[in-house]
Amino acid sequence: MSTASPASVERGASLRLGLPGFAAALLRALIPIAIALVVGAILLAVTGWDPISVYRLMAQEAFGDWAAWQGTLAAATPLLFCGLATAIAFRAGAFNVGVDGSFVLGGLAAAWLGAELTGLSGWLLIPLCMIAAAIVGGLWSLPAALLRTRLGVDEVVSTLMLNYVAIGLASWIVNSLLLANGSANSASDPIAPQAQLPTIGSQATMTIGLVIALVAIVLFALWSTRSSSGFELRLAGLNPRFAEATGIDVLKVLGGAMVVSGLVGGLGGGVHALGVVHRFVDGFSPGYGFTGIAVALLARNGAWGLIPAAVLFGALASAGATVQLISAIPLDIVDVLQGTITILAAAQLVGLWRRRKAAA
Amino acid sequence: MHALVGENGAGKTTLMRMLFGLDRPTEGTVVLDDAPVALASPADAAARGIGMVHQEFKLVDELTALENLVLGREPMRRGRIDWAAAREQARELARESGAGLDWDRPVAELPVEARQRLEILRLLHRRADVLILDEPTAVLGPAQVDDLLELLRGLRDRGRTIVFISHKLREVLQLADTVSVLRGGRLVETLPAAAADRDTLVTLMVGERPPVVSLAHQRAAAPAHSPAPALAAQSLGLVDRDGRRRLDDVDLTVRPGEIVGLAGVAGNGQDELVETLVGLRRPTSGTVAIDGRDVTARSVAGRRRAGLGFIPADRRGEGLAIDSSVADNAIAGLHRSDRVARGGWLKPGARERVAQAIVDAYQVRCASLKLAAGRLSGGNQQRLIMGRELAREPRLLIVSQPTRGVDVKGAAYIHGQLLALRERGVGVLLISEELDELAALSDRVVVIAGGRIAGEVAGPAPDLNAVGALMTAAPSGLKEAA
């Protein structure tokens, strides 16, 4: 395929706008959000809702008070992981859209270990589960990575397909091997109490998982700016020809990035299993992987941008769920917003007017 | 039949593009049949009966010859393409011009001379009266050249006008009625072919130059530091994926403290040679050794470790990461070396320090190290690249088109740097289309033509006429003009 690399979203608008990088990045992120909100508003208006009051309600449910904030942050946690995982792969120029699969299988592994090894103390059990989750997630992305680096098989299709395989696999496992005794619906045994992630704050869903996510992002930021391999990653994604000429093994970087992407996704699944769900269930991931793509795009694959982007989508999810209970506005409005943002964030809106003038 | 000759960069292709509507002249007009015309686009030119065969054929590889022939002017019948009529038209054209083709094979499978014939026939299909051909014999072997010249003669005899650009002076003299020589963007002279000979043409092309002062001569070469040559390539051969031979038994040696210039008409194998030497491509046969060590099996990284430095011709695509900062570009390649990193982590501040050192040492003018490299001027970009490559202290530097798009002052600086390298005992392979540059810097000039080494002209101040003669020697079946 000859489509542009997903790393190309990082191309600086600052080059064309003459703004400092930070301001340009902010602008590029805000435009898709603004347009998406307008689209959402139209949709609401057409179906008989008042957009302003709906948005106000959502803002309140997301950011109104400390309890609302916690809900938002808790919802943002899996998105931080998935966004980070996607961003790492995108940076290297790899279209890994299979983060969902790693997330799900990682969560399964963590939930299983957490329920099995009841004898271990929390201090030992939790890290063990996390590591297992990460490893499983990484292993899951290995086949696609190998297919890409050894055979040149396009990773978009392969990771997409493997997503479905992962979900099916996990679903089967939870419905047969790990089915909780006496449980009618597809759920595994609950994890041991000491495996549950400690909470911070007043809500049960607000756990140290958030802290782990933030730490991961900080590590990523440090690694990508301060390490030799992070340096190579950036070059390989943006300018593969140059990287090759400089002596960087672009394919190896790509494959490695995909595996790390899987590791992070798996870790996110583990956090979600131990922190929020406390077991593994069918429908473990309501599309976190795909939302992660939107997060990564908004953040332009940059570490710091991931945080506000994930918070935004977390807010949408959390507020949307509450709003749905209150006013029967379907949660799908969030998908509408997310899809619009993804499309627009993938577009090169900046410089559009300049290019049109040039073409005229 | 009008031939256009001149060295690389003299303006021949640009002129032809204007005749064909691909570029617009800033001054002057194109006159067709005594009426001035403004050609807005290739379609416009085609409508007026002008057709062009480019050096890179405008053929769709996946389609068959017949499909390519009629593309855009398909004969229709009842809303569908009338392939029977198309075939008849093809046959008619083939008969008229005496050239046959295998119409049903995909273009990708056709040999080069067949593709060229297809391009010409397509022009005829579109009723072109004026045919422009850019380096038509560059890709052909001797027997095929004869066939082509037959074809062209026939077309000319039937009233068509042919303008062709060529470096192969022997063919030019055999075929053309008139020859125009361009140099440095100007028309130097137009003369009937009968009144010209090889030497006259070469002199006109290369020009009455004051003898080039060989800078190399002025600075003594350092005694070799090591007995091993900086570069030793033996029997390099390359056949590309389409089965075409790009390099044929190339032997090339560069000694430490020597600048070897590589001259040749663009497209004769220089790019492929550079790629095989640097490690971006695997040769199909032969070996490459850097600093005495066999690196044939090594990747680019491995060759760099063996002492290779590389300044590519494609500055913005391969020489720099144009979206990344100056600092990042400065340490690219060094990012794992002890100077910049330890244990896989970049030493804090090392990037800025090393980058600043390079910027200072090589006088790269940039407002800040954080500026995107793409925003530097051509000359400054080249300095940055140079600084980066030389910071690794290579034993062999392969540099391609170093002063392309660089201002005079910057060019002088770069030349000085190359000579300084020479004094320090580094071996330099200089590939350039600027004959003056080669003459000033090279200890000797090797000429590549048709994928093989055509010969060598010794320095200092190599005789450019001899170089030009080697470059334009056609390995063809035409007998030497008596």
Place this chain on the structure above:
Amino acid sequence: MNQILSSAALAATPLILAAMGGLINRRGGIVNIALEGKMLLGAVFAVLVSASTGSWVLGMVAAGVAGLVGGAVFTFCVTRLGANEILAGLGFNTLAAGLIGYALKDRGTYDPSGISVPPQLHLPLIADIPVLGPIVSDKDPVTYLTWLLVPLLAWALVRTRAGLRLRAAGASQDVAHALGLRGLAIRDASTLVAGLLAGLGGGQLALALVGLFNTGMVAGRGFIAMAAFYFGRARPLPTAIGCALFALFDAIQIRLQQDGVPTQLVSTIPYLVVVGVLAFAALSARRPAKEATA
């Protein structure tokens, strides 16, 4: 066994339709990953219109139009807004699913009364032929039309001016421009047609195969169709065979489910087959290259 073949032949239709659309788009130079979303749109509109008008024909028309509109939006985003076609495609799928889910008010399944489904045509003599019979007979008109579409498309790509220019423009925009072809218009058209066909595929899936609309009903078929035309190198006949293959595995896994083999595990078979096929195709493409350089 007969039943498996029969349901496979029926289930192949939406795949083939979407794959033909994707193939046309690919020939025009765009990788359309949003086939999934367009199928979804087609499905929901088919059910909607079919139920409200009582005519499955109108339902199918609506499905096609819905896909067409989706295609228009998609090509606008990719060619005019310069969006990366993969990312925009993924976003489009999410958007389409969101819009539909929103309209359905979270009901998940939309099963209106009065829905009209296309009839299954029983072909008397043919139905009795051993293997061929179950495959060919008792299918809805859309399926039969789709079977005609495949060779028609193969013919059109070669024999019509549109087909030739499509292939040329997709293979090399540079050459197309040099020859005066309107590359942009060609790409737009190919995306619109892809949307139309994918929409029809979704419509057939909803009306002929399932009989209602469910938000999860497309289940990756759009992506499988994409894999099919990858595998078929964007040629109609091999692509259709690929679709038939996947449909066969799909039918097999449904049957296995009925026999008690675990549902979820078996449902992964088609997707695994896709990956396997891609790997195999890549392997076989490599080998001749290796031989050439030897």
